[in-house]
Amino acid sequence: MAGGASPLLLLVGLAVAVLALVPLGYVVTTTAELGRQEAVDFLWRPRIGELLWNTVRLLVAGVVASTVLGVAGAWVVERTDVPARGWWHAVLCAPLAVPAFVNGYGWVSTTHAVQSFPGAVMVVTLSYYPLVYLPTVAALRRLDPAVEEVATSLGRSGWSVFTRVTLPAISPAVLGGALLVGLHLLAEYGALQLLNYPTLTTAILQQYATVFNGPEATLLALVLVTFCLLLLGLELLVRGRRRRARVGSGSSGVPVRVALGRYRPLVLAALTAVALWALAVPLYALTRWLVRGTSASLDVGELAATAGTTLWLALLGGLTATAVAVPVVWLAVRHRGLLTTAIERSVYTASAMPGIVIALALVTVSIRVVPTLYQTVLVLLLGYTILFLPRAVVSVRSTFELVPPGLEEVARNLGCSGPAVARRVTLPLVLPGLAAATALVSLAVATELTATLLLAPLGTNTLATQFWSDASSIQYGAAAPYALALIVLSVPSTWILGSLSLRTTR
Amino acid sequence: MIATRTALGLAALSLGLPLLAACGEDEPTLVIYNAQHEQLLEEIAPAFEEETGIKVELRNGKDLELSNQLVQEGDASDADVFLTENSPAMSQVEQAGLFEELPAEILDVIPATYRPTSGLWTGFVARSTVLVYNTDLVETSELPDSILDLADPEWAGRISFSPTGADFQAIVAAVLELEGEEATRAWLEGIKENGTVYDGNNVVLEAVDSGESEVGIVYHYYWERDRVEGGDVSDNSQQYYFSDQDAGAFLSVSGAGILKSSDMNDEAEEFLEFLVGEQGQQILADSYALEYPLNPAVPLEQGVKPFAELDPPQVNVSDLDSEAVVDLMTEVGFL
Numbered sequence A: 001m002a003g004g005a006s007p008l009l010l011l012v013g014l015a016v017a018v019l020a021l022v023p024l025g026y027v028v029t030t031t032a033e034l035g036r037q038e039a040v041d042f043l044w045r046p047r048i049g050e051l052l053w054n055t056v057r058l059l060v061a062g063v064v065a066s067t068v069l070g071v072a073g074a075w076v077v078e079r080t081d082v083p084a085r086g087w088w089h090a091v092l093c094a095p096l097a098v099p100a101f102v103n104g105y106g107w108v109s110t111t112h113a114v115q116s117f118p119g120a121v122m123v124v125t126l127s128y129y130p131l132v133y134l135p136t137v138a139a140l141r142r143l144d145p146a147v148e149e150v151a152t153s154l155g156r157s158g159w160s161v162f163t164r165v166t167l168p169a170i171s172p173a174v175l176g177g178a179l180l181v182g183l184h185l186l187a188e189y190g191a192l193q194l195l196n197y198p199t200l201t202t203a204i205l206q207q208y209a210t211v212f213n214g215p216e217a218t219l220l221a222l223v224l225v226t227f228c229l230l231l232l233g234l235e236l237l238v239r240g241r242r243r244r245a246r247v248g249s250g251s252s253g254v255p256v257r258v259a260l261g262r263y264r265p266l267v268l269a270a271l272t273a274v275a276l277w278a279l280a281v282p283l284y285a286l287t288r289w290l291v292r293g294t295s296a297s298l299d300v301g302e303l304a305a306t307a308g309t310t311l312w313l314a315l316l317g318g319l320t321a322t323a324v325a326v327p328v329v330w331l332a333v334r335h336r337g338l339l340t341t342a343i344e345r346s347v348y349t350a351s352a353m354p355g356i357v358i359a360l361a362l363v364t365v366s367i368r369v370v371p372t373l374y375q376t377v378l379v380l381l382l383g384y385t386i387l388f389l390p391r392a393v394v395s396v397r398s399t400f401e402l403v404p405p406g407l408e409e410v411a412r413n414l415g416c417s418g419p420a421v422a423r424r425v426t427l428p429l430v431l432p433g434l435a436a437a438t439a440l441v442s443l444a445v446a447t448e449l450t451a452t453l454l455l456a457p458l459g460t461n462t463l464a465t466q467f468w469s470d471a472s473s474i475q476y477g478a479a480a481p482y483a484l485a486l487i488v489l490s491v492p493s494t495w496i497l498g499s500l501s502l503r504t505t506r
Numbered sequence B: 001m002i003a004t005r006t007a008l009g010l011a012a013l014s015l016g017l018p019l020l021a022a023c024g025e026d027e028p029t030l031v032i033y034n035a036q037h038e039q040l041l042e043e044i045a046p047a048f049e050e051e052t053g054i055k056v057e058l059r060n061g062k063d064l065e066l067s068n069q070l071v072q073e074g075d076a077s078d079a080d081v082f083l084t085e086n087s088p089a090m091s092q093v094e095q096a097g098l099f100e101e102l103p104a105e106i107l108d109v110i111p112a113t114y115r116p117t118s119g120l121w122t123g124f125v126a127r128s129t130v131l132v133y134n135t136d137l138v139e140t141s142e143l144p145d146s147i148l149d150l151a152d153p154e155w156a157g158r159i160s161f162s163p164t165g166a167d168f169q170a171i172v173a174a175v176l177e178l179e180g181e182e183a184t185r186a187w188l189e190g191i192k193e194n195g196t197v198y199d200g201n202n203v204v205l206e207a208v209d210s211g212e213s214e215v216g217i218v219y220h221y222y223w224e225r226d227r228v229e230g231g232d233v234s235d236n237s238q239q240y241y242f243s244d245q246d247a248g249a250f251l252s253v254s255g256a257g258i259l260k261s262s263d264m265n266d267e268a269e270e271f272l273e274f275l276v277g278e279q280g281q282q283i284l285a286d287s288y289a290l291e292y293p294l295n296p297a298v299p300l301e302q303g304v305k306p307f308a309e310l311d312p313p314q315v316n317v318s319d320l321d322s323e324a325v326v327d328l329m330t331e332v333g334f335l
Helices: A007-032 A036-043 A046-079 A085-097 A100-108 A117-128 A130-142 A145-153 A158-187 A190-194 A200-211 A215-239 A261-292 A300-334 A338-352 A355-368 A377-400 A405-413 A418-446 A450-455 A463-472 A476-502 B002-021 B038-052 B063-076 B087-095 B147-151 B166-179 B181-194 B201-209 B220-229 B265-276 B278-286 B322-332
Strands: B029-034 B055-060 B081-083 B121-134 B159-161 B195-197 B215-219 B237-240 B251-259
Touching: A007 A215, A007 A300, A007 A338, A007 A355, A007 A377, A036 A215, A046 A085, A046 A117, A046 A130, A046 A158, A046 A200, A046 A215, A046 A261, A085 A130, A085 A261, A085 A476, A100 A117, A100 A190, A100 A261, A100 A463, A100 A476, A117 A130, A117 A158, A117 A190, A117 A261, A130 A158, A130 A476, A145 A158, A158 A200, A158 A215, A158 A377, A190 A200, A200 A215, A200 A355, A200 B063, A200 B166, A215 A338, A261 A476, A300 A338, A300 A377, A300 A418, A300 A463, A300 A476, A338 A377, A355 A377, A355 A450, A355 B063, A377 A418, A377 A450, A405 A418, A418 A476, A450 A463, A463 A476, B029 B038, B029 B063, B029 B265, B038 B055, B038 B265, B038 B278, B063 B081, B063 B087, B081 B265, B087 B121, B087 B166, B087 B251, B087 B322, B121 B166, B121 B201, B121 B220, B121 B265, B121 B278, B147 B166, B147 B181, B147 B215, B159 B181, B159 B201, B166 B181, B166 B215, B166 B251, B166 B322, B181 B195, B181 B322, B201 B215, B201 B220, B201 B237, B215 B220, B220 B237, B251 B265, B265 B278
Parallel strands: B029 B055, B029 B081, B159 B195, B159 B215
Antiparallel strands: B081 B251, B121 B215, B121 B237, B121 B251
16 A cells, blocks of 8 residues: 555654644544534634635635746746846745735735735735745756757747646646645735734634634634645645656756747836835835834844744754655655555645644643643644644655656665665755755744744744734834844745755756 | 654754753743733843842733633643733633632732732733724714714724724623623624724724724723834824723723742742832833833823823623623624
């Protein structure tokens, strides 16, 4: 069933799956404590209908807009003769360094118009389209242009080549990105709360803030998880069983770039608009608060200490999640089977859980089962791992998929021992993916808010929690330096991701 | 290879843990679950540390988040002291039987109106309900006599509030206590119909100031603080205090209590004594908090409406029932 994986590896994979399923188990058990009639009474209300409608339309519009923007941006950078491509690539990656809630804060403090459905779609799209853009750029980079050239030489038009040849080839990357965007939207809290756009997730947080981990909040979480599972099923269905590996490490040709011609000003204007909307607006608002608030008398020592804590947590979280992702991906890619796919998918389920559900599941479980762990960094890291494992898995997987198993078999046939194959063949090929996974997770940990608020041990403040605490007690000026620090801290990993996505396979 | 990575991960973990844990291991510290504004405690705590040599650590959260967490943790809780912004969260912990009775030295400092008869916790500061109004959009003559009038059709589309916060829920608890369940339900339905819902009182304040909404139900210090900060979200608005013991003049009490599970009872008592004593209350009065100290010897100045001029309704702090409020608000569709 699991294609000959070693029992030990399977055991590790299963342990990871169990860990990832703790929040879901918590949600299901707590929901079960509620009588059926009570559950129906709570869920069958106009308020829930409103939340569902808000969630679904944001999900659909946000995913579509992010995908269009991400793919279009990637295509322009990789396949056209747009000037200053390196610069535009950096600009298109950069919004990843502005946390969604900082972006929302910037927009809301600039105009009230964003406190609406279109506003919410715009802000989340500007925050999350890089999740589609990055893997798409990487996939376009790695795609041998010979395929496209052949199609062109056979008489296909540019658009037709894109839709019939390029798009299917990069679809795993695009779908993976779109799935991530969807899961982010389902779990997004900070930005949407600032935009005053109620969804299932913000409602869950409000329930928690009011009645803690009561069964009503877990009922909402159950509905949310159902959405996530539907999304995962959809992606699984569309992606199918395609296997993508380019045999041979020979260099691929230089892609023929489409001449933009008279559309050049239009494309440049669109890119500039994205840059202004996604970056200039939030940064300008932040600067404004920095300058204006009299509460901006800054405690540098506290800021430095908070930044230090955040850095450490981010690094630890990134390394832990990546280390845990490797066996899961290895099983899923190399020992494809029902069981291993189930392990991989179970990891994904956690990503639809809002941070607070994971946090409260861990609070409850740790208090009930291992009270000594409660209020330790270990539980916080466990929370980060569950929360961001999907991100690590997607990233690790995309590189592992590009390593043809034949290479390892050849190495083994040539007398290389198992560990030597791993060190000399597999590792060099997957290292960029592992680095990307660590960077992605670190970036996410550095800006994580809700789970950190509940799971951080006493006295452990991160930049995100400090920002939120200041901003929510209307100390806008005091919040601004923390937001700025969050952005600064996110720049390196965003840069790593941006440059990794441009690296071609050797 | 996998083993190597795992080992690397574990090594990184073991490297990192001591560094992160180093914050609080050295000496016994007083753990405060703090739902009050962090800035407020960040002024009190150092003064207390300096005065007594007792180290303090703050675990910050929201009223009901922390009260529920305390109930969940029960005897296993690390918390020594619990501080809230509003009293319903205190009542919840009190009903769970988690509070240690306070000594008379602490209780006697605060007037009996601002603490429960049980003596299990005490108020230490209070905040007044107000109606913030946009001065360009609302004439003073239009302002309602009672907060209940906001449910009338003439306020349709003009009001805003933050129903998911503990602040507003304390106000609803007061309305419920004063007006009864039927009237409260009708009022909630009316203001839901009339109003825009925001998340957070600061957002309400901003919405009113920018003219998105004409009036907003908040506590007094939001507007006052912003005025001190430069008036970014308060220069187009003023605040209106309800009078005549109207439910809208409700004074919400921030509470402090000591947990039974605490192994530092003496230090916790010292902290509460400091908090309600003149020195602590003066720090509060001079601070950015702009909330009313409850020790009668310490007035709040800084240009805020004097405490003596407030005309709040008589509400027994122990009677504010958060559970009934949540049920009502769920029924009406706020939650």
